[in-house]
Amino acid sequence: MKRYNINHLRKLLRQSLVALNKSERRYTITNLGKLVLSLARQIEERSIIESGKMY
Numbered sequence: 001m002k003r004y005n006i007n008h009l010r011k012l013l014r015q016s017l018v019a020l021n022k023s024e025r026r027y028t029i030t031n032l033g034k035l036v037l038s039l040a041r042q043i044e045e046r047s048i049i050e051s052g053k054m055y
Helices: 003-014 031-051
Strands: 018-021 026-029
Touching: 003 018, 026 031
Parallel strands: none
Antiparallel strands: 018 026
16 A cells, blocks of 8 residues: 555544454445535535536
8 A cells, every 4th residue: 555545544544534444454434434525525516506617
């Protein structure tokens, strides 16, 4: 794994946005992470609609 990915994952772990599944050696998005992602998408959609720049 590249160094910048590790630092990025550490930040996400500290904020409880992802969790490490040690048995599977994989990261999973937490419920909080899913909520943040959903809100970010809503903000992006609202911004596009309000600016009149629909795809």
